[in-house]
Amino acid sequence: METPLREPTFLILTALAGEPLHGYGLIAEVDRLSGGRVSLRPGTLYGALDRLVDAGLVRVDHEEIVEGRLRRYYQLTEPGGEVLATETERMRRNVDAATARLRAIKAAPRLSGGVA
Amino acid sequence: METPLREPTFLILTALAGEPLHGYGLIAEVDRLSGGRVSLRPGTLYGALDRLVDAGLVRVDHEEIVEGRLRRYYQLTEPGGEVLATETERMRRNVDAATARLRAIKAAPRLSGGVA
DNA sequence: AGCCAATATATCGGCTGCGAAGGTATGACG
DNA sequence: CGTCATACCTTCGCAGCCGATATATTGGCT
Numbered sequence: 001m002e003t004p005l006r007e008p009t010f011l012i013l014t015a016l017a018g019e020p021l022h023g024y025g026l027i028a029e030v031d032r033l034s035g036g037r038v039s040l041r042p043g044t045l046y047g048a049l050d051r052l053v054d055a056g057l058v059r060v061d062h063e064e065i066v067e068g069r070l071r072r073y074y075q076l077t078e079p080g081g082e083v084l085a086t087e088t089e090r091m092r093r094n095v096d097a098a099t100a101r102l103r104a105i106k107a108a109p110r111l112s113g114g115v116a
Numbered sequence: 117m118e119t120p121l122r123e124p125t126f127l128i129l130t131a132l133a134g135e136p137l138h139g140y141g142l143i144a145e146v147d148r149l150s151g152g153r154v155s156l157r158p159g160t161l162y163g164a165l166d167r168l169v170d171a172g173l174v175r176v177d178h179e180e181i182v183e184g185r186l187r188r189y190y191q192l193t194e195p196g197g198e199v200l201a202t203e204t205e206r207m208r209r210n211v212d213a214a215t216a217r218l219r220a221i222k223a224a225p226r227l228s229g230g231v232a
Numbered sequence: 233a234g235c236c237a238a239t240a241t242a243t244c245g246g247c248t249g250c251g252a253a254g255g256t257a258t259g260a261c262g
Numbered sequence: 263c264g265t266c267a268t269a270c271c272t273t274c275g276c277a278g279c280c281g282a283t284a285t286a287t288t289g290g291c292t
Binding site: 004007011017034035037075076081084085088090092093094097099101102104105111 | 127134150192193197203215221
Binding site: 118122123124125157158159160163164167183184185 | 277279280286289
């Protein structure tokens with residue numbers, strides 16, 4: 001697993017931090033928690049899930065058949081929760097650093113397009 | 117330019133939001149603002165700078181020779197500042213979503229490794 | 233004088249993760 | 263009986279990062 005986590009992977013872990021979900025449910029949940037801004041594609045989702053399971057951050061919780069269709073539920077593991085917490089902290093620091101500098105820019109713009 | 121920005125690219129923009137910097141100065145600044153956690157490699161830095169200049173998010177401010185060595189200073193453009201702001205907002209939302217769910221986990225763990 | 237470290241730039245190849253596209257199967261609905 | 267929605271999975275190309283490597287100059291150490 002590469003770290004820093006990319007956005008799709010990060011959101012998958014975040015979604016699973018709520019409750020175990022199956023593939024399609026995960027897509028829906030990520031859609032919801034991102035306010036519709038991120039729609040996972042199957043290729044992204046299953047690739048990411050395979051990697052996450054390999055790395056032990058997620059595991060298959062159980063499978064069930066609903067209306068003839070298999071649902072494979074994935075669950076966040078404890079290491080998965082730790083990685084999510086660590087990555088969240090990293091991002092928080094980056095966000096804070098950027099926010100501080102952006103505030104300074106607004107106060108006294110120094111960009112190419114600044115007021116002449 | 118791919119969006120979401122990857123961490124090195126994001127930090128380069130953040131560093132340049134403070135003041136124009138040259139390559140090596142940028143490496144030092146990113147080192148500092150990341151608390152030593154991120155040390156840019158030349159390959160990462162110059163690749164990213166090329167892409168950022170191509171995309172118009174950063175531009176060459178000026179060049180100067182200090183002690184016989186060329187320093188090429190890069191400056192954040194206005195579009196660059198906007199992208200940085202947008203990306204920061206995106207990350208803030210993701211951080212908030214993850215934080216909320218992580219808090220819930222701590223209160224009532226539901227992970228594989230939870231208390232038996 | 234001779235050498236190594238630090239400053240400063242740049243390039244190349246491999247790896248990884250994402251995304252677009254496409255594929256299979258089942259049940260529901262008209 | 264065809265189409266849509268659900269649900270799984272695979273393959274391929276691309277973009278960005280990183281390690282390694284290269285080149286040039288200044289300065290310090292011996």
